[in-house]
Amino acid sequence: MKNWQHILNQSIIRPDDLPAKLNPGNDDLDKVTAVYPMRINPYYLGLIKSQGDPLWRQAVPDPQEINDQICLEDPLDEENRSPTPNLIHKYPDRALFLVTSQCAMYCRFCTRKRKVGTSRMVITKDTIKAGIDYIARTPEIRDVLVSGGDPLLLEDEYLAWILGALRRIPTVEIIRIGTRVPCTLPMRVTVKLAALLKKFHPLYINTHFNHPDEITPQSTLACNRLANAGIPLGCQTVLLRGVNDNSEVMKKLMQKLLLIRVKPYYIFQGDMTRGTNHFRTPIETGLSIMKSLIGHTSGLAVPTYAIDMPGGYGKIPLLPEYQKKSGGETTFTNYQGLACSYLNVR
Numbered sequence: 001m002k003n004w005q006h007i008l009n010q011s012i013i014r015p016d017d018l019p020a021k022l023n024p025g026n027d028d029l030d031k032v033t034a035v036y037p038m039r040i041n042p043y044y045l046g047l048i049k050s051q052g053d054p055l056w057r058q059a060v061p062d063p064q065e066i067n068d069q070i071c072l073e074d075p076l077d078e079e080n081r082s083p084t085p086n087l088i089h090k091y092p093d094r095a096l097f098l099v100t101s102q103c104a105m106y107c108r109f110c111t112r113k114r115k116v117g118t119s120r121m122v123i124t125k126d127t128i129k130a131g132i133d134y135i136a137r138t139p140e141i142r143d144v145l146v147s148g149g150d151p152l153l154l155e156d157e158y159l160a161w162i163l164g165a166l167r168r169i170p171t172v173e174i175i176r177i178g179t180r181v182p183c184t185l186p187m188r189v190t191v192k193l194a195a196l197l198k199k200f201h202p203l204y205i206n207t208h209f210n211h212p213d214e215i216t217p218q219s220t221l222a223c224n225r226l227a228n229a230g231i232p233l234g235c236q237t238v239l240l241r242g243v244n245d246n247s248e249v250m251k252k253l254m255q256k257l258l259l260i261r262v263k264p265y266y267i268f269q270g271d272m273t274r275g276t277n278h279f280r281t282p283i284e285t286g287l288s289i290m291k292s293l294i295g296h297t298s299g300l301a302v303p304t305y306a307i308d309m310p311g312g313y314g315k316i317p318l319l320p321e322y323q324k325k326s327g328g329e330t331t332f333t334n335y336q337g338l339a340c341s342y343l344n345v346r
Contacts, residue, residue, distance in 0.1 A: 004188040008104060008153075011041040015061060022051055022060065032061040036275055037117040039106045044184050047213060054211045054243040057279075058107055065108065065275040073114050075272040077312030086123055087131040090312055095141045097131050099123060099162055100149035104185035109240055109279045111271045111308075116149055123149075132165045139171040145206075147178035152188055156196055163200045175200055178236075180208040186222035198229040206234050207262060210244050212252045220260045227261040234265030237303070239286050240279045241270075247292035254293065254301040264303035269318070272310050283307075283318065291320045295335025 012018060015029035015038065022045075032038075040059045048055045074080075078088045078096075086098040101121035106113070115121035135141050144166055151159060166172050177197075181188045182205075197203055205226055209215060226233055235257050237244065244250050254264045267289070270280040286305050293302045306315045324331045331341045 004185055004190075007043055007187060008041055008185065011039045011105075012045065013037065013039055018060065019045075022048060022056060024051060024060070026063060028063040028066075029061045032063060032065050036061065036065055036108075036113050037106050039103065039117065041104055041185055043187065043218070044105050047216065049213075052242075054240075054249075055213055057242050058109065058210060058240070059105055060108070062108060062278065064278040068275050068277040070277045071272045071274040071280075072310060073274050075274075075310045076111065076308055077310075078112075081312055084130045084134045085127045086121075087134055089134075089138070089141070090314065093140055094143040094145065095135055095138075096145050096147055097135070097166075098148050099128055099131075099146055099151050100154055102148070102153050103150045104153060104181055104188070107180070109238060109270065109273070109276045111273050113273060113275055121149070128162060132162075132169075135166065135172065136169045142171060143174040143176065144172055145176045145178055150179050150181055151177050152179045152181040152193070153185075156193060160196055160199075163197075163203075167200050174202055174204065176204045176206060178206045178208075182207045182219055182222040182226070183209045183214050186216075186218040189222035189225050191225065194225040194229040194231075197226070197231060201230060204232050204234070206236050206265060208236050208238075209253065209257060209262070210237055210240060212249065212256050215253075215256045215260060223260040223262055233262040235262045235303070236266045236268060237264070238268045238270060238279075239281055239289070239305075241281050243279070245281045245285050245289075247289050250289050251293060251297055251301070254303065255297060258298070258301055264301055266315075267303050267305045269305070269307040271308055287318060287320050290318075291335075294320070 015033060038061055044059060081088050081090045083089055088096040101116055101123055103116060106117050110116055135144060163175060166175055223233055239245060257264050269283060269286055270276060290305050304317050306317045308315050322332050328344050328346060329341050330344060331339060334340055
């Protein structure tokens with residue numbers, strides 16, 4: 001059986017190399033990939049059924065990416081919140097630590113598409129050491145999210161070195177890893193990797209599935225290996241036009257995530273990232289989807305719907321309107337549309 005490195009090395013990086021049935025035949029795609037690189041590994045390619053399907057939209061470049069005049073290069077203002085390269089300190093007790101520029105697939109909606117997979121994102125052992133040093137001398141940071149790129153594309157020994165250095169900092173209580181590998185290259189989650197990660201508890205993984213078709217026997221095995229290592233798994237789904245902006249699709253995804261032992265964590269409104277405007281949906285779409293989940297499926301399957309606000313203002317949760325106050329009584333509408341009330345304590 002081919003190992004994950006071999007599969008990754010067989011990735012398609014040029015539009016002309018797409019199979020005929022998936023190739024839109026657009027000459028402008030080379031212009032797109034000159035700015036925003038393309039990588040589709042054979043595993044994920046094999047999940048795509050046809051041109052225009054939800055997985056195709058996430059993986060194959062679109063000319064609209066280089067015609068976006070609305071969105072921003074750095075919508076979350078990460079560059080201005082980096083006290084040292086590739087470390088973002090936005091929230092008081094948390095830091096985002098970027099340790100690689102590589103991903104198993106370059107998602108077309110990526111928040112960091114301005115630099116992921118390009119020479120514009122320079123990460124070296126020295127920049128990682130500088131990040132570790134900053135965390136060590138900033139005791140208010142108790143929670144570190146290791147991201148990139150995708151940290152699980154690092155070789156086991158290098159990843160262990162980074163996690164070990166973080167775990168030795170007395171003020172770091174929680175380590176989280178942000179990874180799409182269980183979805184896009186699940187064979188990377190080997191028995192050896194799961195055993196390695198188990199050494200650094202309390203450790204959490206935020207993974208990323210956007211469509212039910214991404215949940216396969218291979219991704220199920222990857223998530224089960226991580227869960228069996230005692231690692232809590234959450235999913236950060238992005239609301240994407242033409243991918244999952246549909247109540248039934250989203251409900252099916254949330255329910256299938258629970259079957260592979262992944263807790264739905266966030267549904268994110270699409271970031272205002274340049275090159276991704278064609279993926280964005282109205283906020284009302286997300287609120288409608290939340291209404292289709294709340295009360296209609298297990299609370300375990302209901303994530304938080306949130307916007308990570310442009311300008312680096314942080315995440316703001318959004319909920320459908322269910323309540324109206326009148327004097328000492330609050331009137332609610334339940335998931336069935338029925339009115340009910342609750343008398344407040346004074």
